Amino acid sequence: MSGGEAGATRLTASLAARARRGLLLIGLLAVLLSGVHLLWTHYQLRLAAMAGTLAMVAELSAEHVDDTLQHHLAAVAVLGALAPVESDWPRYLGEVRTRFPAFVTMLVADARGDVLASVPALPAGSRQNVADRAYFSEPMRHGRPYVSDVFRGRGHGNEPIVAVSAPLFDAEGRMAGVVEGSMLSDDVVRIRTGLMARGDLALLLLDGAGQVVHASAGLPFAPLDRLPPDRLRTVLEQADGRTLHRLAGLYADGASGLLVATVTPLGWRIAVIVPEARLRGELLLDLFKLLLPALLAVVAVWWVSARVARRFVDPLREVIARLRLFAFHADPQPIRLAGAPRELAELAEAFNHLIDRLGRAFRDVNQALAVQKRLREQLERVVAEREQEIARRTEELRLAVDALREDSLTDALTGVGNYRGYRLALDRLWAQALERGMPLAALVIDIDYFKFYNDSLGHPEGDQCLRAVAAILRDLARRERAELGRSGGEEFVLLLPDRDSAAAARVAEQVRRAVETAAMPHPDSPSGRVTVSVGYASRGPGDERGAEALIAAADQALYRAKREGRNRIAGAA
């Protein structure tokens, strides 16, 4: 797979995955926010409902306690008001006890507090006077029925009990004693606590003196306890039958609880308590009930969205694959999307048009490029041919120029350098001598009595003589690495690089002798042969007089040689 293909796969994968991820995130966020909101609302509702429930139970419990006490109070009051003082008290008391089984004991005492009768019968030897008990003294003092606070019994055991008592009247309506019934403190609320325990509710009942009459199992109190001066006591003292209180460490195991407290008509106080954990449990259950459908909805939406996304992504992949075929392999396959959404089908159609047009444009461009290439090759061929022609002509021209330059520097008669050639050679060799710090020597050679030669043998013979002398000098020049030139008429110059005056004298003598030795006949020369006179000079770089002075010195020397008789050499001073 090429880099482009990998990029396309990544693109489509990330498109679908990102859509799904985004949707899932939004869904979860919505569920979370609505869950938190609903949970908070539920919490508030639960709290309100809990407050209502506890308030109602507290109210009912208060009424129940009051009813229980009032019923039992009514029983002893009726007995005290209606039964004759000399009644068969054991039978009366027994019948009442049968009808009010919550009475664990009942007794009748006379005005002094002596017990006249008791059910069950008091054990032999137990105390028979109850004048010190509030259930006796209070009715006797006020002449009204009385409900006691909780206290510890002594006649039939010492459990915590609550007593109800009423005055006993004789036939004349005078107070003749007291009728009393005792109930176990737990029995005052027994029915109610059984119901409540099933509802996880606990009940705490305090009498008018603030002593515990009843505390449900799980609470850290027992009958007759007094509450410590903590928050619970404050809540009970300020009981209003409505407000929901949350108290930590309310249960014996340290658990916290929610409670509502109320006051009974008798002035007793009741607190109905529920463990706070129960509210939390209910809240968790609420949360579960709320979130489960929401989560199921999110998953369903996610699943549906994935299917919808695939409906878009698959055709997009097809479009990309076709475009890649065209882009990388120039393969213009039309895009066909079966069952794709309308928008994507339109997109594919547009791409098909584009691919078609691009394909045609591509072909046109290729053809144009092929024509252009052919033309360029032709042009290159022509240019190459022209360049070869130019090179050939240039070479011919160069050769012609060289020949011309050679001709312009060569003496046509003798083939040695002409005056111009000799001057150029002189300048070049003098510059070279200066540069190398070496001397340059010059020989000026003149044929003797040449006028006579011409005169007697004719000008053409004179030319021939000049050519012969030039040939001798050319051989010598070659051997001596010297430059030869015809400076004019019958005069030649030989330039000898790196030669001092002595070396120049040696070469001058060689020249003179070579011409003489050639023995060319000269009818008007004293020697009968063609001879030359040679003047020579040598100058070093330190000589400021220059090349002209060198030639002038050699000329001077030549004149001296002529003057001194010819066919000789003479050096410059």
Ligand SMILES: Nc1nc2c(ncn2[C@@H]2O[C@H](COP(=O)(O)OP(=O)(O)OP(=O)(O)O)[C@@H](O)[C@H]2O)c(=O)[nH]1
């Ligand atoms: N044939 C021929 N003669 C030439 C040429 N150039 C110069 N001459 C002749 O060379 C002669 C030179 O004569 P002069 O200068 O008087 O010298 P000379 O006769 O050689 O006498 P000295 O040099 O004093 O020995 C002249 O008669 C010129 O006409 C040439 O190219 N061809």
